[in-house]
Amino acid sequence: MFIFVGCAGGGTSSMFCQRIAKAINATDPNLTATFGGVNEVLADPIACIGDHDLMFAYGSIDVVRGYSAFDFGQLFDAILVAPQVKYLTVTKQKIMANYPTIVEDIPSEIFGKMNGEVAFEELRGELIMLDLLRGYQSSLQTASKNADKDIEILVLNADHRNQQLAKVFANWQRYGIRVLTETYTLEGLYQFDPPADFELRLLFGATMQLNQQDFVRISRRIDGLIVFSETPKTAFRDWRQQLDDADIPTAILDARMLEKRADVTQLSAKLTDFIQTVEFQAEATAGQIRLPKLQTKKAKKQHTLFGIISWNSTIK
Incomplete structure (x- = not known):
């Protein structure tokens, strides 16, 4: 599962992702997590996630733009917007509207607690709901060029x-x-x-x-x-x-x-x-994308993640 945490400049989201990943690895025997800069993750998602279950990418929310929406739609399951830039959430939701990626705010009470273990316990429920929501959206949308464009x-x-x-x-x-x-x-x-x-x-x-x-x-x-x-x-x-x-x-x-x-x-x-x-x-070729192959992810669900749902990530 790929999650992008976007803040104003990438500093606080970096700290948040680092502490969340470390807390998951230290407290949850069923999950492993890692973290990295969003540009590095987009450039080589296979190498970045490795054998981990969760990949937390951090950076400026400004990297989610019209011309990068396809990249995010192909790779990221969720985009979480930090409280200090939540005024941009609606804009980013519109940008990602044609893709199955979920865009939501991180509650300030979760983001503000830079205690990884406490934040993860509270974020767990958010991720489960996003997982369910994305599964529903993915059945309705595909990360592709609009079929009805001129x-x-x-x-x-x-x-x-x-x-x-x-x-x-x-x-x-x-x-x-x-x-x-x-x-x-x-x-x-x-x-x-x-x-x-x-x-x-x-x-x-x-x-x-x-x-x-x-x-x-x-x-x-x-x-x-x-x-x-x-x-x-x-x-x-x-x-x-x-x-x-x-x-x-x-x-x-x-x-x-x-x-x-x-x-x-x-x-x-x-x-x-x-x-x-x-x-x-x-x-x-309406609705098709015929391009040089890129590294993109498809995911299949199994009932084990967080004790409820899991993502068996296959990247190709």
């Missing part, structure tokens, strides 16, 4: 105010395709409440923003990638295998088609064909 395309090395693109978008609008154009940010990519209804969302950024650190998170959300380059035949060679592995349709287009003197008909045809390809694939 088409979202990342466009690199182009300006959404470009006159040639504006002509193409205007033509699409005439056919009833509502186009939403925005400047790309990772946080904005995961924004589920756009300012207007749309069928096609285009986020404009630069090649440097498609970096190795964020690639998996970007891959989880976008339906397609368009890259404008002055050398389309050789551009993006280093990325093509990763994009194929992630099953992301990609179009490498000549940047000269964006120039004022260029024939907009050719640009329109290229973009329209690509959007149709993306739409076909998105409909065929």
